[in-house]
Amino acid sequence: MSLFSLDISEILGSPVGTIREFHFEQTPPEDTFDDVICTNDLIMDIKLVHQSYGVECLFITLKTIINIPSESIE
Numbered sequence: 001m002s003l004f005s006l007d008i009s010e011i012l013g014s015p016v017g018t019i020r021e022f023h024f025e026q027t028p029p030e031d032t033f034d035d036v037i038c039t040n041d042l043i044m045d046i047k048l049v050h051q052s053y054g055v056e057c058l059f060i061t062l063k064t065i066i067n068i069p070s071e072s073i074e
Helices: none
Strands: 019-026 042-051 054-063
Touching: none
Parallel strands: none
Antiparallel strands: 019 042, 042 054
Protein backbone atom coordinates (compact mmCIF):
# COMPACT_ATOMS: atom_id res chain seq x y z
CA MET A 1 0.00 0.00 0.00
CA SER A 2 1.24 3.47 -0.84
CA LEU A 3 0.51 6.60 1.21
CA PHE A 4 0.94 8.86 -1.80
CA SER A 5 2.39 8.98 -5.29
CA LEU A 6 3.83 11.78 -7.37
CA ASP A 7 3.91 12.08 -11.14
CA ILE A 8 7.48 13.26 -11.82
CA SER A 9 7.21 13.27 -15.63
CA GLU A 10 6.76 17.08 -15.68
CA ILE A 11 9.94 17.72 -13.70
CA LEU A 12 11.90 15.18 -15.77
CA GLY A 13 10.93 17.12 -18.89
CA SER A 14 12.02 20.42 -17.31
CA PRO A 15 15.52 21.91 -17.33
CA VAL A 16 18.07 20.66 -14.79
CA GLY A 17 17.73 22.71 -11.62
CA THR A 18 13.92 22.89 -11.78
CA ILE A 19 12.31 22.64 -8.33
CA ARG A 20 8.79 21.50 -7.44
CA GLU A 21 7.41 21.55 -3.90
CA PHE A 22 4.52 19.49 -2.51
CA HIS A 23 2.62 19.58 0.79
CA PHE A 24 0.72 16.59 2.18
CA GLU A 25 -1.40 16.41 5.29
CA GLN A 26 -3.49 13.32 5.86
CA THR A 27 -4.40 10.61 8.31
CA PRO A 28 -2.55 7.43 7.34
CA PRO A 29 -4.76 4.34 6.99
CA GLU A 30 -4.67 2.23 10.16
CA ASP A 31 -3.14 -0.78 8.39
CA THR A 32 -0.25 1.16 6.83
CA PHE A 33 2.37 -0.02 9.33
CA ASP A 34 2.47 -3.35 11.19
CA ASP A 35 4.08 -2.21 14.43
CA VAL A 36 3.49 1.57 14.50
CA ILE A 37 0.25 3.49 15.12
CA CYS A 38 0.08 7.10 13.89
CA THR A 39 -1.96 9.05 16.44
CA ASN A 40 -1.85 12.35 14.50
CA ASP A 41 -2.02 13.36 10.87
CA LEU A 42 1.10 12.78 8.80
CA ILE A 43 2.43 16.14 7.59
CA MET A 44 5.06 16.26 4.85
CA ASP A 45 6.67 18.94 2.78
CA ILE A 46 8.70 17.51 -0.09
CA LYS A 47 10.98 19.30 -2.53
CA LEU A 48 11.89 17.63 -5.84
CA VAL A 49 14.96 18.92 -7.66
CA HIS A 50 15.77 17.87 -11.23
CA GLN A 51 19.43 16.92 -11.27
CA SER A 52 21.50 15.82 -14.26
CA TYR A 53 21.36 12.22 -12.93
CA GLY A 54 17.61 12.16 -12.12
CA VAL A 55 15.35 13.64 -9.45
CA GLU A 56 16.48 14.37 -5.91
CA CYS A 57 13.77 14.14 -3.22
CA LEU A 58 14.26 16.26 -0.10
CA PHE A 59 11.98 15.82 2.90
CA ILE A 60 11.72 19.36 4.29
CA THR A 61 9.10 18.48 6.94
CA LEU A 62 8.03 15.06 8.13
CA LYS A 63 5.88 15.23 11.25
CA THR A 64 3.42 13.05 13.14
CA ILE A 65 3.08 11.36 16.51
CA ILE A 66 3.41 7.60 16.66
CA ASN A 67 2.72 4.95 19.25
CA ILE A 68 4.70 1.70 19.33
CA PRO A 69 2.44 -0.53 21.45
CA SER A 70 4.93 -3.34 21.98
CA GLU A 71 7.52 -0.98 23.45
CA SER A 72 5.11 1.50 25.12
CA ILE A 73 7.01 4.36 23.51
CA GLU A 74 5.29 7.47 22.18
